[in-house]
Every structure is written in structure tokens, then in C-alpha cells.
Amino acid sequence: MGEVSLVDVSKQFTSRGSNPHTVFALRRVSFTIRDGEVAVLIGPSGCGKTTALRVAMGLEQASHGHVMVDGREVHGCGHDRGMVFQHAELLPWLTALQNVAFGLEMKGMRGAALHDTAMRYLELVGLKDSWNRRPHQLSGGMRQRVGIARALAIDPKVLLMDEPFGALDAQTRESLQVELLDIQARTGKTILFVTHDLDEAVLLADRVVVMRDGELQEIVDVALPRPRGDIGALRSSPEFGAIRYRIWQALHQAPAVVH
Ligand SMILES: Nc1ncnc2c1ncn2[C@@H]1O[C@H](COP(=O)(O)OP(=O)(O)OP(=O)(O)O)[C@@H](O)[C@H]1O
DSSP: OOOEEEEEEEEEEEEOSSSOEEEEEEEEEEEEEOTTOEEEEEOSTTSSHHHHHHHHHTSSOOSEEEEEETTEEEOSOOTTEEEEOSSOOOOTTSOHHHHHHHHHHHTTOOHHHHHHHHHHHHHHTTOGGGTTOOGGGSOHHHHHHHHHHHHHHTOOSEEEEESTTTTSOHHHHHHHHHHHHHHHHHHOOEEEEEOSOHHHHHHHOSEEEEEETTEEEEEEEOOOOSSOOOHHHHHTSHHHHHHHHHHHHHHHSOOOOOO
């Protein structure tokens, strides 16, 4: 199982100093991502996407409301959730293999099981032959692959991905999108994915959660068959265009009324 819910979650940040003020990053946000589903969070810069992900991960505590995983309220981080960041955030002094093994060691795995499991996940992301390279010896795309392998290796129920392909060139981004679709098909992981990119949202998602000013604006169903197949052909299909336009409309609707 891997169902994750944000239940009436609000998050406010209060800055101190000479000009103290409060920012409402999330206001009463509720949604559920079903087991095995890919949900994409999209919305303008500053609308609260990263905050929603960090609250779901347990890196931030909600000011109000709570997070449930498989019907159980969670507090703080846990091995049931894995996170992939925009800039892989690898430990620079460790090899690719050691970076993937790191989380497994935290889980208590040792010896041959540790090595074999870390290697299996590097293989899953196509990096078996680069196991001994340190992050500075890897391209941006390869570093992101290591980040994905590291998050998957702990076998979380839910994968939380914060603009993981945002800093990559278009070609690398596209090949990682295809890889992620493939990995998701093989592992059946529940994924909550943040992006600014409409095409990426339609390509990856079962549902797209549109956010605005810290509020949930709308949830749009992406009724495209899986596997997504030839993504070039899919992108140019009328069905893809219609869903993309539906999300665009949701993004450009009048702002939600703040009570
Ligand atoms: N630690 C923090 N302290 C103060 N304010 C914060 C903090 N984290 C986020 N915020 C504020 O909360 C709001 C939402 O930020 P968040 O990073 O979640 O938005 P986002 O939609 O992910 O933006 P982007 O697309 O630019 O990454 C913004 O106004 C931001 O400045």
C-alpha cells in the first residue's frame, strides 16, 4: 500500500528580525494520492508546492492539519517516504554506490545485502557501470539518477519528487521522464511530483493538482492510457493537448477567494 493524504494542512512561516511578518505558504490543503498513483503538483512560483512536499515528507511540521500514510497519521520523516530533490543533494565524498547505500545503512542493512541492494537500484537507473564515481564525476542527469536510486532503495511506499528534472537540459530531462515512467510501471510506487512544466505534468500524471496562493485550486484527471508509449507521438496527440489546455485554464483562473 502507499496512499498518502494531506488533511486540512496549513503552514505558516513567521520571519523574525526588524520587520517580522507571517507568510501563509499553505491554507487548508486536503488531497489524497491513491496507492500506485502518480500525482503532479503544479502552480506558479511561491504557491506552496515545495512546502506541501516537505510537509508530506515530514521535513516541515504543519501549522494545522496532518499527513496520513495508509490511514495512519505520521509525524516527522520515516522510511515509508523517500524524497528526491531538485539538485540531487548527494554526499560529495561518497561514490554513487555509497550514496545509494547510505539510506540503507540508516535502515540497519549491512554487508553483502547492503552492497547488492544498492547496486540493484543503481542498475535500475542505468548507472551500474558508474558505481565507483563521485558526484563531481557525474553529469547532472546521472546525479539525479543516483538521487532517484537512493530514494527508491529504501523501498518507500511513497516517492516525493521536488522538481527533480528542473535543472536539466531538455534531452536529459526527456530521457529521465521516460525512465521514471518505466520505473513507476515496474515498481508501482505512489509518486507525488512537483513541476512547473505543463507537458511534464500531463506526461507523468494520473492526476494533476493545481495550486495557487497556497490553496488547492483544482484537481485535473489525466485520462491517458498507461503505458504512455511513444511520448513524442503522445505529446502531439489531440488528447494530450486537450488535457494540457484544461490544466492551463485552471492555472489561469481567477484567484481563489481568501476568507
Ligand atoms: N522556511 C521558510 N521561511 C519563510 N518562508 C518560507 C519558507 N519556505 C517557504 N516560504 C514561503 O512560503 C511560500 C511558498 O513557498 P514554496 O517554496 O512552497 O513555493 P513553491 O510553489 O514551491 O515555489 P517555487 O516554484 O518557486 O519553488 C513562499 O512565499 C515562500 O517564500
